[in-house]
Amino acid sequence: MDALAECGDVICVDRLVDPCLEMGAIIRRSYETRSPAPLFTRLTGVAAGHRVLGAPAALSSDPRRPLARVALSLGLPAEVTGRQIVEHIAEARRRPTVPPVEVATGPCKENIRVGPRASLEGFPAPLLHLGDGGRYINTWGTIVACTPDGTFTNWSIARIMMIDEKRLTGLVAPGQHLHKVWRQWAELGRPMPYALVQGGDPALPFVAGMPLPDGVEEAGFLGALTGKPVEVVRCETVDLMVPANAEIVIEGYLSTSPDADEGPMGEFTGYIPQHGSKQPSYTVEAVTHRHDPIWPHVVEGQPVDEFHTASGISLAAEILSHLRAAGLPVSTVWAPFESATHWTAITVSGTWREQLPGLTSGELVERIKDALATCRAYVLLTRTFVLDDDIDPSNISELIWALATRWHPTEGHHVRTGPIVPLLACYSPAEQASASGPKGVYDCLLPEPGQGRLVRSSFQHGYPADLQQEVVRTWTP
Template identity: 50%
Template sequence: MNAPRLHSLREYIDTLAGLGDVQEWAHEVDLNLEVGAAIRHCYDTKAPAPLFTRIHGQDNGFRILGAPGALSSVSGAPFARVALSLGLPFSSSGPEIVRALADARSVTPIAPVVVDSGPCHENVLLGDAADLTQLPVPLLHDGDGGPYINTWGTIIVSTPDGRWTNWSIARIMRLDRNRMTGILHFRQHLGQIYRMWVDQGKPMPFALVQGAEPAVPFVAGMALPDGTDEVGFLGGYFGQAQSLVRCRTVDLHVPANAEIVIEGHVAVGETALEGPMGEYTGYISGSPRPLPVYHVTAITHRDQAILPVVVAGEPVEETQTASGIMASAELLHQLRQTDLPVTDVWYSLESALHLLVVTVPRDWSERTRFTSEQLTRAVADVVSGSKAGMWASRVLLLDDDVDPTDANEVMWAFATRAHPVERQHVVDVKPIVPLMLGYSAAERQAAAGPMKTYDCLLPTDNSRPRRTAFTHNYPFEIQRRVIEGARRASVNVGSASDSPR
């Protein structure tokens, strides 16, 4: 059963507050590294999401929400922020979230509706008044090439003929009061659409949306097929159209309840140095390089607007929760389309998405008549041929007695079930993310490299070994008695010397 759809970032924050999963930082913080360090500390300690309300040098009421889609501090609900963002119960598990998204891939899209006005237009700044330096843009890592204005916002662009509108996420660095620069990679839809505009010799209109309803960044990061409008998928997923308003200086539409909208054009033939930046792989990535320039023509925002900020780096942060979970859902959908008996698909968040886990039921051989080698190859073919598979350098094919979201179980199962040399399948070349440090410089430059899939499946006959884990080895009645006994013992905690003699 779904939870209510949260229509704005502020509704989302209020819901998190009700769970104790947001904390106000009412003391003054500095945009120069302090905000970034505070958010990184929240990731490392799984603390509530920080809401910074006093920012040094800012007297215009802007606020910052850190870690908006990270793992939650709510006990027993690590994916609460992701689940609530996607209209699911806060206690939903990782596989439950992935299955809900994969199911929605077969739902008919619902086109957005355009409304006359929305909160995002409470303040309209045009021309010289559209000053990026008035926004609370932090320097996130010691080593970044500059302050990054986009870490969780959605970039909206359309093809020159207007037939395809794409919503996506890519990092963008602020240059000065009205210019930005960022990645428009040819493997991404954003880069592909930009190339269409370049081919016509025209600047590309864009809108950068910050603080839309919480589902938007997740859907914007999903590897949907070419030509698919994310806003239509979002409407179909919720069974309700997204409300949009028209931009003030470009022919695009944006979510009406957004906190901040930055409008303008991406220039043709003009570049500026971007980077380096701390990235999801856990390293300060790359060196300064020339990338296209975004020219700003308008900024609109809500009163006391909130800028969501992600500090990419060592897991687990939003690159892993958003990109990993959304790509897992897309791969589950595609594997289902090939009639492979797959239970779950999960990008290991702790591996910085380099490791993909695919689980199958014990009776997989009866459902497919495949050998385990054939099944391994079939899974590898789908993953390597999918845009959603570009994150993976290794794939583990496991029985579904293993919880793919439990890094300890996955490590144990991989170490004990995979042959060190045999039962492995290598795909020589597939798309990869250029930030993946384990690949060679040439492979990263080409955004292409190999992938290995490990057949970790147990025997399907009577030689299949029994697990010794609590939930797998003991009868249900014994488990129930032990859990009840542990609960009773927990209220009688004391030292040995307190025991009666």
């Protein structure tokens, strides 16, 4: 918060605001006007001192530092580029994980409510979109769950809707690690212990939303990413550990079967589904929190919001790490925010032909397609474009120009059918129902030198380097 204030990228909303739609409308408006992050200090029906931070990792209001909120969340300078952020996360994937360390207590234990006193009354539970199926208390928090045998602990993000002050429900989607852990408990006929964490390390949502491989625990990777172990404390009523510096922790159990109506909710695709679904229900057994806690909230919708920044960047970093581990000469990966992360752009080294002699561009794209199919992020991919690394795919103007001029209308299309996330808006109802659909990987690589290769006509590429430097030094528009 202090770093955002220094950047002029947070604004206090001190007037009384209604959590029923008004707060969500202000946050949505802040995305679409690239305004500072709104910090709500007075909300109707919410206990005094409880605050809400909207748009915590959206695009910055400073056009010179568009990814400042993302960068600061990850402990990086506000000025870094998208490519540098992706590289930072991907590099951390190559390091050993750093397990969390238990401490005796922490700020999240400043207030403790257990049993009958454990209620969400007085906490912000906003109706975020017109058409949502209910009030959503979790849009940026982390769900902690552990397998019954204690061998794997998952930290993940999934939306959670309030039924009443003691009961919640939320998406437990097949294919996600949360669902796999829940199924193990359900097969034993026992409700799953959970903890829902709001706040904590600002990098936590980026890691909790990252499609890490099976067996990799988010807590350990967060330690590798930040360079220090996460300090955790033991919950009050369940055998789980949570970040000691969290703002709010809700504890309880998740039912063994889908017994509650959940949704719909405005989604990252930019649309509100027509129907909800049956999902398991969470009971609230304990609530612990800081004095005057800050509850972060995201209002998903048409790009750009946190799903597109945080999830898109984490997705790109995981794919980059995976492709490099497969021995492919990949320079960077980017999921364009403006595509609602339905697109992915992969750039390969300008020397890929020397690194892989005798390989055609089509064969390289086939190798990339095969490697992507073994990545856990594969379910999120719809269209993947493979380009030369003279393109910066995080520059949307440059990316669109490259696709328009290098993507052939009919050739170089490599398509296979695979698992999909049903929420992806480009698929038909039948494909969404079956959770399976086509995925395209497109060869947008330039021809070999001497075979009609295009030469870029731009300031960076069309003039001698010394002349570029002189023009930059002497000419100010």
